[in-house]
Every structure is written in structure tokens, then in C-alpha cells.
Amino acid sequence: MKDLLIIALLLTFFGANSQEKYWVYFTDKNNVSFEAENYFHPNAIARRNRISYPLNHSTDLPVNMLYKSEVSNRVDEYLGASRWLNAAVVMANEEQIEAIEKLPFVKHVEPSGFVKMICSTEESVESDSDFERQDLMRFQIERMQADKFAANGYRGKGIRIAIFDAGFPGVDEAEMFEHIRARDGIKGTYDFIRKTENVYRKISHGSTVLSCIAGIAGDSIMLGVAPDADFLLAITEKLMKEGLAEEEAWLFAAEWADKNGVDIINSSLGYTRRSHFKTDMDGNTTVITKAANLASSKGILVVSSAGNEGNKNNWMMMAAPADGDSVLAVGAINPWSGFHTSFSSFGPSADKELKPNVTGVGHVVAYGVNDKLHMTQGTSFSAPLIAGFAACAWQANPGLSNWELLKRIEQSGDLYPYFDYAHGYGVPQATAFLQDQPKQALHPDSLFNIHIEQETITVGIRDEYLNQDSLDVQTNIPDRVANKIMERINENVNLPIDEEHPFEKRELFYYHIENNANYLDEFSVVSVDENPILQLDIENLNGTLRFHYRGVTKEIHF
Structure with missing residues (x-):
């Protein structure tokens, strides 16, 4: 029993004295001075003027020095203050935070702590041949048509x-x-x-x-x-x-x-x-x-x-x-x-x-x-x-x-x-920002064959626009959204490869079902090597069906 009491006391002691990170938000920015012209780079002032944003906006004013000092004196570590949030971030224990929360200029306190993830991945690369490396350098830019920016003198x-x-x-x-x-x-x-x-x-x-x-x-x-x-x-x-x-x-x-x-x-x-x-x-x-x-x-x-x-x-x-x-x-x-x-x-x-x-x-x-x-x-x-x-x-x-x-x-x-x-x-295209006129899209009626019957809707592609991209179906279901994403199975795909450019834009069929609350219940990517491309039960459709192929989007309301 005595041992249990000692353990309980130790847990209480360390719990009260363990440090955590907190954001301390302040009520106001009273009694602060600020001269935007001396603080901001001219580019920042020009940017604000472009969108009619005030040069003396409250979020740009400095945090009250007295508030920062009072908080800093009450914690073990003061990490800094944010003008934008009108808040200070500190390392403190529960007792210190309880005292800070009672200060008249403190609006509220929030615990903080995130785990970062650098957004690169260890996923294996399909190929690291010199041939593909050289062409990928071309493709990562040309897929956005961004080579046209440079051709027109735009390089940032x-x-x-x-x-x-x-x-x-x-x-x-x-x-x-x-x-x-x-x-x-x-x-x-x-x-x-x-x-x-x-x-x-x-x-x-x-x-x-x-x-x-x-x-x-x-x-x-x-x-x-x-x-x-x-x-x-x-x-x-x-x-x-x-x-x-x-x-x-x-x-x-x-x-x-x-x-x-x-x-x-x-x-x-x-x-x-x-x-x-x-x-x-x-x-x-x-x-x-x-x-x-x-x-x-x-x-x-x-x-x-x-x-x-x-x-x-x-x-x-x-x-x-x-x-x-x-x-x-x-x-x-x-x-x-x-x-x-x-x-x-x-x-x-x-x-x-x-x-x-x-x-x-x-x-x-x-x-x-x-x-x-x-x-x-x-x-x-x-x-x-x-x-x-x-x-x-x-x-x-x-x-x-x-x-x-x-x-x-x-x-x-x-x-x-x-x-x-x-x-x-999708992938942004540079021609939308240049004077070049985009290629005229096909009319939906010249591209799609759509048959609506009593129980089903069937969508096909006119034969002259079919291609030989063959995809294998896999299904991912994050939460309640059925995301049917097709992954290419390399060993089972026999595609014509351009010897000079192995990477090229693939013409695939995309569709989604948007419900009446304006978010998607289902979306998918489908290969277009044979008809029909899509067949759905009408009783499962309650909203809008949209599909896209070769730059053409068609929508049907149910």
C-alpha cells in the first residue's frame, strides 16, 4: 500500500511538472506602434495594394511587448510570438499554464504538438534507366505544356x-x-x-x-x-x-x-x-x-x-x-x-x-x-x-x-x-495563360455513345476514338467514398512505346457521381480499349453523373 502511495505521488508530481507546448492567445494589441512602410519590403506593400489589403491590418501589428514579457516570465521556455495569431508559443507545465490563463489580457490557451511528414516517399521507382531518366526530365515539364512558357519568354x-x-x-x-x-x-x-x-x-x-x-x-x-x-x-x-x-x-x-x-x-x-x-x-x-x-x-x-x-x-x-x-x-x-x-x-x-x-x-x-x-x-x-x-x-x-x-x-x-x-x-496547362488558342474540343455527341434504359445507363466511345491503353482495376475506399483507381500492371500491358519518348499523356476515361449535397460518392478512372466503357444502375444514381475523355466533359442529372 505504501509503495502504491509513493507511485501515485510521483505520478502527480511529474504530471504537474512535465512540460508541454502551448499557444497563449491575447485579447488585443493595445498600445502598440507600427509603420508599414518601414517594416515591409516594397514588394509586400505592392502586393497588398494590388488586392486592396490594408497596410495597417490588425494581424500585421506587433504583439504587445508587456504581454509577451508577462508570459515569458512565467514559463520555463518562451519560443516566440506571432503577429498574425496575436499569440505566443511556450513550453510550460500545468501549474504555469493555470497561472497564465488568469492574466486579464489572455484570451485563451491551446495545447500544441504536431508530427511532421516530409512529403517524399520511399516507394520504389519503376525504372532508373538513362533512357527513361532523360525522357522524364522532358515529360515532367511538357506534361504541363510548361515548355511553352519558356518559348514565350516566361521563366518566373x-x-x-x-x-x-x-x-x-x-x-x-x-x-x-x-x-x-x-x-x-x-x-x-x-x-x-x-x-x-x-x-x-x-x-x-x-x-x-x-x-x-x-x-x-x-x-x-x-x-x-x-x-x-x-x-x-x-x-x-x-x-x-x-x-x-x-x-x-x-x-x-x-x-x-x-x-x-x-x-x-x-x-x-x-x-x-x-x-x-x-x-x-x-x-x-x-x-x-x-x-x-x-x-x-x-x-x-x-x-x-x-x-x-x-x-x-x-x-x-x-x-x-x-x-x-x-x-x-x-x-x-x-x-x-x-x-x-x-x-x-x-x-x-x-x-x-x-x-x-x-x-x-x-x-x-x-x-x-x-x-x-x-x-x-x-x-x-x-x-x-x-x-x-x-x-x-x-x-x-x-x-x-x-x-x-x-x-x-x-x-x-x-x-x-x-x-x-x-x-x-487535373494537370494545369500553360496554353491557358498564353495567347495561343487551345485546340478545339470535340463535341460530346461526336465522342460518346450514351444509352439510357429503364434500369441502366451505358456509356461508350465511338470506335475511332478508342485506344489500346489497358488498365487493371483496383479499388480504394477511404472513409465512405468509393475511389476506384486503376493501377497499371506492367507485366500485363503491351503498349506501343515511342522509342524517343517513353512518357506520354494517356487518354483515359474519368467519371464521378456527385450527390445532391455537392460532394462525390464515387469516382473512377477507366481504360478505353473496348466498349462499353461504363454501365451503371440508374437506381443507384441520385445526383449528377459526369464523365470526361479527350478534353470533353459530359454531365447527366438524375
């Missing part, structure tokens, strides 16, 4: 991009980034973990991400499409072995990037299942998503990896901040199959918003250790491909706001107006 010039990641070793020395260094294109660096300007350390994930935006291999081979953009590089993450992610570092980096005039933030880091419920992925709950939405409200386009949870049955949905309603969430397609790759996270968000917004090639050739090219994969790398695309699109259309640009990128998707929770609106 005048656009400032911030990359938040885990490290950028080699960027200060590698030949692949010499063109950026030569023109002083790195406009700022900061390590928000060690509080130093040196970011050329730790793992090379951030260097690989940068190469997917602006890398040039050899003399002229572009790995990304915005080599003329300017960059801010921020370390916001500890090494994987350290466990807890520093979500406040992402927020502080966003405020720093805003102050220093960025136009685009690329984030290839995700926060998911180990510290969150799926219901938290609602676009408004996690601190990092709140920060991303605030950045967007100030005119910044936030591009985020959707995440690599697609093949993890205990999660499968996207990672924060991709759930943000103002965030351009990017999924991934497999260049061998032409559609969703197995690791790419599914939508929708917990509040049924369409996610991902768009997709890009998720298996890429990019920067590797010691300035060597290597094939790698993950939504970590589809996102920066799209971020570079966005930079060129913005350069070509400088009058657009960030929100207008986001919607235009969605509308440029090769599936638009069709969408689903694996591909969003």
Missing part, C-alpha cells in the same frame, strides 16, 4: 518564391543552381530552428524541391520552369528523428516571407495522423493551415503538397496545410500510368471541399546529393513543379490577384470542369 522573372523545408545543402555550391547565385537570386535565408541564416545544411530535401522549381542540369536542361525567379529559403523543420514538428516555425517563416515580399510559398511538408484526427483537416483547425490561409489573405499564393498518405489505410487523406480553402493543394500522377500515383493523398477535406486542387508529375528527375541527378518521388516534388508553373503564369498575367491565379490554375487543368478527389481538376 520578377516573382519571389519562398521555400519552407528541412535543409538546402548544395544550393550554395552546386552547378545546378549557379544561374541563381550568379544573379544574386537568393534574396534571404533563415533557419527557424537554430535561429541562424545558414540554411545550407541538414537533409537535401529542400535542395531537391528547389531544383523542381528552378534547377538547370548541364548547360540548358530545365528541371523546373522558373529558373529566373528569386527565392527565400527557410528551414522550418527538425530532423525526422527529433519527432515533434515545429509548426510555429512554419508560421514564423510565413510572417518573415510576407515581410520580405514573397509572391508564392511552396511547402512540401505535411502534418497528419500522429497528432490529428481526420476531422481536423477542415481547412480551419490546425495552426499551420490557419497560417497558410492568413498568408493567402495577404495576397500570397500558397502551394502545398497534398501528402503521401494515399496508400495508408489508416489515413489516406491530405496533410495540413493542404486542407486550407485558400491553399493550392497539389497531388501527384504516375508518369508511367498517366493518372493518380498510389501514394498521393486523397481528398476531400473534412468539410468536403475539393482537394487536391490540381496534380503534377510525382515521379521526377531532380537534384541529388553531390550535385547528381536522380529519380525520386512524392507530392513534395509535384508541388514545386506547380509552384514554378504558377510563377510563370503570374509573370505572363501580372494583373491577377493570388486568388484569381489559383482559380485560373484550376481552370487550366486538363480535366476541367471535371474533377475528382484523386486528381482535382
Whole structure:
């Protein structure tokens, strides 16, 4: 009995004195001074003016110094304060937090703690031959038609991009980034973990991400499409072995990037299942998503990896901040199959918003250790491909706001107006932002054969538009949405391969069923090697059936 009492006392002692991370939110910003013209980079002021955003918005005012001091004196470790959230983040025990909650200027206190996931994956690469590596470098750009940006003189010039990641070793020395260094294109660096300007350390994930935006291999081979953009590089993450992610570092980096005039933030880091419920992925709950939405409200386009949870049955949905309603969430397609790759996270968000917004090639050739090219994969790398695309699109259309640009990128998707929770609106196409007129789409009546009978609807393709892409059916069912995604079975597929270009856009048939609450009950990708393509029981249809093939979308209401 005595031993049990001692154990109970020890548990009580350590429970009361164990430190946890907390956000302390303040009631106001009384008695603070702020001069926007002296604080912001001219680019940040111009960005605000472009969207009619106040230069003295309350979220930009500094946190009250007295409030910060009072809280700092009552905790073991003060980690920093956020203007945007009007809050401080601290390490404290329960007794200290109870005292802080009683302060008259404290609005409320929230516990904090996320586990990070860098959005690259160890999924094996189907091939690493020199032949395919060379063609993949072409395809990861041409799949977006983004080579047309360069042909028209758009390479991201005048656009400032911030990359938040885990490290950028080699960027200060590698030949692949010499063109950026030569023109002083790195406009700022900061390590928000060690509080130093040196970011050329730790793992090379951030260097690989940068190469997917602006890398040039050899003399002229572009790995990304915005080599003329300017960059801010921020370390916001500890090494994987350290466990807890520093979500406040992402927020502080966003405020720093805003102050220093960025136009685009690329984030290839995700926060998911180990510290969150799926219901938290609602676009408004996690601190990092709140920060991303605030950045967007100030005119910044936030591009985020959707995440690599697609093949993890205990999660499968996207990672924060991709759930943000103002965030351009990017999924991934497999260049061998032409559609969703197995690791790419599914939508929708917990509040049924369409996610991902768009997709890009998720298996890429990019920067590797010691300035060597290597094939790698993950939504970590589809996102920066799209971020570079966005930079060129913005350069070509400088009058657009960030929100207008986001919607235009969605509308440029090769599936638009069709969408689903694996591909969003598809892969953005550069011709939508250039003067080139897009190819005239076929009329639905000249493409589809549709037969509606008493019990079934049958959809076929006119014989002259069938092709020989053969796919094997697999079914994934995250939550209650039946996502029937077809995976190519390499050994059973006999496709004609262009000896010069093994990677090409696959013409596949997509369909979804949208219910009357405006979200999808089912979506699928189907091969078009023989008719009928689709046959459904009408009694199971209650809403809208949409299908898409060769740039044509047809919808039928039931």
C-alpha cells in the first residue's frame, strides 16, 4: 500500500511538472506602434495594394511587448510570438499554464504538438534507366505544356518564391543552381530552428524541391520552369528523428516571407495522423493551415503538397496545410500510368471541399546529393513543379490577384470542369495563360455513345476514338467514398512505346457521381480499349453523373 502511495505521488508530481507546448492567445494589441512602410519590403506593400489589403491590418501589428514579457516570465521556455495569431508559443507545465490563463489580457490557451511528414516517399521507382531518366526530365515539364512558357519568354522573372523545408545543402555550391547565385537570386535565408541564416545544411530535401522549381542540369536542361525567379529559403523543420514538428516555425517563416515580399510559398511538408484526427483537416483547425490561409489573405499564393498518405489505410487523406480553402493543394500522377500515383493523398477535406486542387508529375528527375541527378518521388516534388508553373503564369498575367491565379490554375487543368478527389481538376496547362488558342474540343455527341434504359445507363466511345491503353482495376475506399483507381500492371500491358519518348499523356476515361449535397460518392478512372466503357444502375444514381475523355466533359442529372 505504501509503495502504491509513493507511485501515485510521483505520478502527480511529474504530471504537474512535465512540460508541454502551448499557444497563449491575447485579447488585443493595445498600445502598440507600427509603420508599414518601414517594416515591409516594397514588394509586400505592392502586393497588398494590388488586392486592396490594408497596410495597417490588425494581424500585421506587433504583439504587445508587456504581454509577451508577462508570459515569458512565467514559463520555463518562451519560443516566440506571432503577429498574425496575436499569440505566443511556450513550453510550460500545468501549474504555469493555470497561472497564465488568469492574466486579464489572455484570451485563451491551446495545447500544441504536431508530427511532421516530409512529403517524399520511399516507394520504389519503376525504372532508373538513362533512357527513361532523360525522357522524364522532358515529360515532367511538357506534361504541363510548361515548355511553352519558356518559348514565350516566361521563366518566373520578377516573382519571389519562398521555400519552407528541412535543409538546402548544395544550393550554395552546386552547378545546378549557379544561374541563381550568379544573379544574386537568393534574396534571404533563415533557419527557424537554430535561429541562424545558414540554411545550407541538414537533409537535401529542400535542395531537391528547389531544383523542381528552378534547377538547370548541364548547360540548358530545365528541371523546373522558373529558373529566373528569386527565392527565400527557410528551414522550418527538425530532423525526422527529433519527432515533434515545429509548426510555429512554419508560421514564423510565413510572417518573415510576407515581410520580405514573397509572391508564392511552396511547402512540401505535411502534418497528419500522429497528432490529428481526420476531422481536423477542415481547412480551419490546425495552426499551420490557419497560417497558410492568413498568408493567402495577404495576397500570397500558397502551394502545398497534398501528402503521401494515399496508400495508408489508416489515413489516406491530405496533410495540413493542404486542407486550407485558400491553399493550392497539389497531388501527384504516375508518369508511367498517366493518372493518380498510389501514394498521393486523397481528398476531400473534412468539410468536403475539393482537394487536391490540381496534380503534377510525382515521379521526377531532380537534384541529388553531390550535385547528381536522380529519380525520386512524392507530392513534395509535384508541388514545386506547380509552384514554378504558377510563377510563370503570374509573370505572363501580372494583373491577377493570388486568388484569381489559383482559380485560373484550376481552370487550366486538363480535366476541367471535371474533377475528382484523386486528381482535382487535373494537370494545369500553360496554353491557358498564353495567347495561343487551345485546340478545339470535340463535341460530346461526336465522342460518346450514351444509352439510357429503364434500369441502366451505358456509356461508350465511338470506335475511332478508342485506344489500346489497358488498365487493371483496383479499388480504394477511404472513409465512405468509393475511389476506384486503376493501377497499371506492367507485366500485363503491351503498349506501343515511342522509342524517343517513353512518357506520354494517356487518354483515359474519368467519371464521378456527385450527390445532391455537392460532394462525390464515387469516382473512377477507366481504360478505353473496348466498349462499353461504363454501365451503371440508374437506381443507384441520385445526383449528377459526369464523365470526361479527350478534353470533353459530359454531365447527366438524375
